[in-house]
Amino acid sequence: MSTEKNPRSLVGTVVSNRMDKTVVVLVERRVQHPLYKKYIRRSKKFHAHDADNVCNIGDVVRIEECRPISKTKTWRLVSVVGGAMTDEGGDL
Numbered sequence: 001m002s003t004e005k006n007p008r009s010l011v012g013t014v015v016s017n018r019m020d021k022t023v024v025v026l027v028e029r030r031v032q033h034p035l036y037k038k039y040i041r042r043s044k045k046f047h048a049h050d051a052d053n054v055c056n057i058g059d060v061v062r063i064e065e066c067r068p069i070s071k072t073k074t075w076r077l078v079s080v081v082g083g084a085m086t087d088e089g090g091d092l
Contacts, residue, residue, distance in 0.1 A: 007064045007065040007066065008064070008065040009062060009063070009064045009065075009078065010025075010027045010046070010062070010063050010064075010075075011027070011060065011061070011062050011063075011081060012025040012026050012027035012028070012046070012060070012061065012063065013025065013026050013058065013059070013060055013061075014026075014055045014056065014057055014058060014059045014060075014061055014084075015045065015057065016057065017050070017053070017055050017056060017057055020053070021049060021050055021051055021053060022047055022048070022049065022050060022073060023047075023048050023050045023055045023061070023077065024045050024046070024047055024048075025045065025046050025047075025048050025061060025063055025075070026043055026044075026045050027043065027044055027045075027046060028041055028042070028043045029041075029042050029043075030042070046063060046075050047070075047072045047073045047074075047075065048061075048063045048073065048075040048076060048077050049066070049069050049073055049075070049076040049077060050077045051076075051077075054077075054080065055077065055080065056083075056084055057084060058083075058084025058085060059080050059081075059082065059083055059084050060080070060081045060082035060083075061077055061078075061079065061080050061081060062077075062078045062079050062081055063075045063076065063077055063078060064076055064078045
């Protein structure tokens with residue numbers, strides 16, 4: 001009998017990287033309203049462990065559930081999916 005678990009994995013956007021080895025990731029999902037059938041955006045912020053401090057604000061990242069690292073951190077960074085959208089070379 002194996003005790004291997006399949007951890008949950010989410011994709012979201014980094015909204016804060018001010019803490020050391022920690023990033024705040026905003027994960028958005030779409031749910032349908034039960035009565036009006038309109039799709040609504042629901043979002044939640046997760047604190048994730050970023051051991052190498054590689055994330056910047058605006059990066060799209062994949063996080064995975066893990067054991068509790070601190071009071072609020074139970075997710076860890078798996079990979080950076082996409083970089084932040086920057087306006088390089090624009091004239092103002």
